[in-house]
Amino acid sequence: MSPTSQAYPSAWKRPPQIFTDPLWRRVIFSGMVLYLLLAIGSVEVNWARVWEGLERGQQFVMGFLTPDFTSRWRDISIGLVESLTMTLTATVVGIIISVPIGIGAAKNMAPTWVYLICRAIISVSRSLQEIIIAIFFVKMFGFGPFAGFLTLSFATIGFLSKLLAEDIEDIDKSQVEAIRATGASWLQILVYGVSPQVMPRLVGLSLYRLDINFRESSVIGIVGAGGIGATLNTAIDRYEYDSAGAILLIIIAIVLVVEYSSSLIRRRLQ
Amino acid sequence: MLVIKNLTKQYGAKDVALKDVSVTIGPGEIVGLIGPSGAGKSTLIRCINRLVEPTAGHILLDDVDLASLSSGALRRQRRRIGMIFQEYALIERLTVMENVLSGQLGYVPFWRSYLRKFPADTVRNAFALLDRVGLLSHADKRADALSGGQRQRVGIARALAQEPDLLLVDEPTASLDPKTSRQIMRLITEISVERGLPAIINIHDVPLAKQFMRRIVGLRTGEVVFDGKPEDLDNDVLTTIYGTEDWTAMRESHEQDKTSEAEQAHAMQQIGVSAI
Numbered sequence: 145m146s147p148t149s150q151a152y153p154s155a156w157k158r159p160p161q162i163f164t165d166p167l168w169r170r171v172i173f174s175g176m177v178l179y180l181l182l183a184i185g186s187v188e189v190n191w192a193r194v195w196e197g198l199e200r201g202q203q204f205v206m207g208f209l210t211p212d213f214t215s216r217w218r219d220i221s222i223g224l225v226e227s228l229t230m231t232l233t234a235t236v237v238g239i240i241i242s243v244p245i246g247i248g249a250a251k252n253m254a255p256t257w258v259y260l261i262c263r264a265i266i267s268v269s270r271s272l273q274e275i276i277i278a279i280f281f282v283k284m285f286g287f288g289p290f291a292g293f294l295t296l297s298f299a300t301i302g303f304l305s306k307l308l309a310e311d312i313e314d315i316d317k318s319q320v321e322a323i324r325a326t327g328a329s330w331l332q333i334l335v336y337g338v339s340p341q342v343m344p345r346l347v348g349l350s351l352y353r354l355d356i357n358f359r360e361s362s363v364i365g366i367v368g369a370g371g372i373g374a375t376l377n378t379a380i381d382r383y384e385y386d387s388a389g390a391i392l393l394i395i396i397a398i399v400l401v402v403e404y405s406s407s408l409i410r411r412r413l414q
Numbered sequence: 415m416l417v418i419k420n421l422t423k424q425y426g427a428k429d430v431a432l433k434d435v436s437v438t439i440g441p442g443e444i445v446g447l448i449g450p451s452g453a454g455k456s457t458l459i460r461c462i463n464r465l466v467e468p469t470a471g472h473i474l475l476d477d478v479d480l481a482s483l484s485s486g487a488l489r490r491q492r493r494r495i496g497m498i499f500q501e502y503a504l505i506e507r508l509t510v511m512e513n514v515l516s517g518q519l520g521y522v523p524f525w526r527s528y529l530r531k532f533p534a535d536t537v538r539n540a541f542a543l544l545d546r547v548g549l550l551s552h553a554d555k556r557a558d559a560l561s562g563g564q565r566q567r568v569g570i571a572r573a574l575a576q577e578p579d580l581l582l583v584d585e586p587t588a589s590l591d592p593k594t595s596r597q598i599m600r601l602i603t604e605i606s607v608e609r610g611l612p613a614i615i616n617i618h619d620v621p622l623a624k625q626f627m628r629r630i631v632g633l634r635t636g637e638v639v640f641d642g643k644p645e646d647l648d649n650d651v652l653t654t655i656y657g658t659e660d661w662t663a664m665r666e667s668h669e670q671d672k673t674s675e676a677e678q679a680h681a682m683q684q685i686g687v688s689a690i
Binding site (some may be wrong): 318319321323325329335341343388 | 463493507576
């Protein structure tokens with residue numbers, strides 16, 4: 145049979161995947177475009193103010209390019225020490241609290257009621273953003289690094305416990321079974337069957353959290369939780385952009401050092 | 415002596431893994447458990463040390479009913495039952511020595527196991543066991559640095575470190591090559607005989623079972639369909655256990671192995687290399 149005996153169509157269009165009804169497709173798409181236009185129209189732009197902002201931005205860039213480390217060095221160094229102390233203590237305390245909660249939040253290690261409680265703690269900790277927690281703690285305990293320390297510890301719990309719990313749930317069951325078969329107790333199963341399997345990742349996650357906590361410590365300072373962020377906020381309020389530039393450069397340098405060294409250690413652990 | 419009476423295990427409403435299984439294993443007796451996958455071999459072994467909870471029946475180990483123990487008493491009884499696993503189930507990131515010592519976990523307080531401060535006798539015994547399985551010089555290596563056969567030897571030493579009264583062995587050679595498989599089977603049976611230790615060994619490889627076992631129990635869909643000497647394990651019986659198709663396929667592949675081994679040996683001779 146010759147190939148021309150049947151007329152095959154020479155055009156093909158990909159069939160619609162989500163909205164299969166053509167009428168509804170038109171209604172939905174035109175509705176979306178209309179909403180977008182209305183939404184853009186509702187944003188008020190004060191062009192004079194934008195112009196002024198650009199000028200300030202320029203001042204800021206100039207300050208950034210000529211950073212002044214010396215005239216506010218005392219404030220900067222105090223803020224830095226506060227931030228680093230806050231970061232380190234909060235990470236350590238956070239890890240110490242996270243480990244038992246993480247174990248409790250692993251389905252294969254804890255009874256259901258413990259599991260539910262631990263998962264609830266994790267959800268609460270994760271649903272609140274650091275800045276919101278910081279505002280609460282600043283209101284409760286006043287300005288300063290103590291509020292920052294509490295904030296970062298609390299945020300660390302949500303992060304570490306959740307990832308640790310998921311890691312424990314993914315471990316090789318047969319190793320745990322083998323330890324259980326020897327007549328080992330729950331704690332011994334934890335130490336011999338579970339911990340060797342998750343330890344490298346726990347150390348890696350802790351270092352990663354240390355890194356995150358330092359960055360967060362500079363952000364929560366802006367809402368009054370102490371540290372280098374507070375110093376930065378003061379510098380900007382005083383229009384001292386050259387000092388602010390210096391602080392930003394220091395933050396960037398420390399973040400780079402922490403990140404590079406933590407990734408180096410993590411790579412050696414694998 | 416182990417007496418299993420009317421053991422039944424049911425997963426869910428319809429999935430019956432073991433149906434009314436009764437087997438008695440005398441002092442020092444070694445029993446091979448064969449059957450197709452899904453026949454309930456693993457479940458049967460795991461019911462004995464209650465890694466799997468039996469639905470009904472009794473399991474008497476020297477007159478202690480393992481099936482009805484509370485968790486504390488169960489832990490004490492588990493110490494008497496050594497288990498060797500299919501994929502070795504070693505703690506990969508711990509050293510060989512720690513893996514062997516973990517067999518003693520049921521006997522030592524938590525702080526000793528946590529700090530790795532095991533009693534002197536235990537440590538000496540662990541070294542002796544490593545020597546017995548031929549791994550004395552590997553004590554400080556990490557378990558994941560060993561080959562398959564070596565890992566299973568560590569698994570054997572760990573089970574023996576429990577000073578068990580019964581050995582449960584679940585497909586010990588499933589992930590090993592034929593030669594290593596035979597070495598491991600020989601080691602397990604030798605040690606059982608040396609110590610007068612009764613053992614139940616799951617084997618999917620029928621020729622291997624026939625070679626090493628004096629008694630074989632055949633399981634099909636959760637029921638015991640054969641219990642006797644390997645000599646009585648003829649084609650008819652094996653067809654009942656494995657079903658016509660599977661058994662024919664298994665036999666053919668085994669014969670192919672044999673012919674190819676013979677061919678290889680022949681080829682080696684022709685080029686003047688003696689068989690290893």
